[in-house]
Amino acid sequence: MLEITVNFMLTLVVLAALSLLYYQVRTGVPPMPSTFRERKTASQFLGELSLPSSAVVYELGCGWGSLLSHLRMRHPELRYVGFEISLLPFFFSKIRFWGDKKVEIKRADFLNSNFTEADVVICYLMRATMKKLEHHIQSHCLSVRKGQPLILITLAFWLENKKPLRITSYEPGVAVYEFSPL
Numbered sequence: 001m002l003e004i005t006v007n008f009m010l011t012l013v014v015l016a017a018l019s020l021l022y023y024q025v026r027t028g029v030p031p032m033p034s035t036f037r038e039r040k041t042a043s044q045f046l047g048e049l050s051l052p053s054s055a056v057v058y059e060l061g062c063g064w065g066s067l068l069s070h071l072r073m074r075h076p077e078l079r080y081v082g083f084e085i086s087l088l089p090f091f092f093s094k095i096r097f098w099g100d101k102k103v104e105i106k107r108a109d110f111l112n113s114n115f116t117e118a119d120v121v122i123c124y125l126m127r128a129t130m131k132k133l134e135h136h137i138q139s140h141c142l143s144v145r146k147g148q149p150l151i152l153i154t155l156a157f158w159l160e161n162k163k164p165l166r167i168t169s170y171e172p173g174v175a176v177y178e179f180s181p182l
C-alpha cells in the first residue's frame, strides 16, 4: 500500500514538473513571481494613475497570483482580470481568488485578447514576449479602443520602441507606458 502511495505521489510530482516545463518552453516565460520591491513599485505607480473605482486592470501572465494579490490588497476598489496559460499556476491562482468578485482568473493566451475592457495592463514577462506584446498592442488593440488610452505597466523588462512615461532608477524595476488610441 505504502509503495503504491509513494509511486502515485512521485508520478504526480513528475507530471507537475513536466507541465511547468512544457508551458515554460511554449511561452518562453517561467512562472517566477516578481520581487516584493517590484510589486510595491508597481502598486505605487498604479495608485498614482488615480483611476476611477470602475477601472479594470489586466494582469498578463498572473502566474501563482503574487502580484495580483498585492495589488488587490492595496487597491481593493479596482477590478482585476488575470490571464494565465500554464495549468498549475492557473489552478493555483483560480483557487487563491475563489469567490473574490473583484478578481477573475482566465486560462487563456493573452495574445488572443485585444484588451478592450482594460484601462491598465500590467505584466512581468521576458524580453522576447515583451516584443510580441508591443507588436500585439500596436497592431490589434489600439484600433478597438474607442478613444480610450491604454496604460501599460511593465516589471523588469521594457518596450523597445516606446519611451516610458515613468521608470524606476533601479533595474530591473518598473516602467509605465501610455498608448494613445488610433
Ligand SMILES: C[S@@+](CC[C@H](N)C(=O)[O-])C[C@H]1O[C@@H](n2cnc3c(N)ncnc32)[C@H](O)[C@@H]1O
Binding pocket: 023, 027, 029, 030, 031, 032, 033, 034, 059, 060, 061, 062, 063, 064, 065, 066, 067, 083, 084, 085, 086, 089, 108, 109, 110, 111, 123, 124, 125, 129
Ligand atoms: C514571470 S511569471 C509572472 C508571475 C506574476 N505576474 C508575478 O509577477 O508574480 C509570467 C507568467 O506568464 C505566463 N505567460 C507567458 N506567456 C503567456 C501567454 N501568452 N498567455 C498567458 N500566460 C502567459 C507564464 O506561464 C508565467 O506563469
